[in-house]
Amino acid sequence: MSHLHTPQDKSALIARIRRLKGQIEAIERAVESERACGEILHLVASVRGAIGGLTAELIEAHLTHHVREAADPEARRKGAEDLAKALRIYLK
Secondary structure, eight states: OOSOSSHHHHHHHHHHHHHHHHHHHHHHHHHHTTOOHHHHHHHHHHHHHHHHHHHHHHHHHHIIIIIITOSSHHHHHHHHHHHHHHHHHHTO
């Protein structure tokens, strides 16, 4: 996504990122305190799910604003190209 479209978009994304940061820090604390492997795996799975949710939200926003609602065919082509490039990297 080349830019955020509203202040609410930015606030919501920042909130999600801060929750992810807290989840990552919880994994670090769990490893440092030698918690059970199962507990750590559960924390890691939660982070993976949260990252997946954030990724889906960003893809949906990009599709909406830079492909579906693009002002002209060139902007739509660029939006689709940018998304394809990001997906190639993401799916490696």
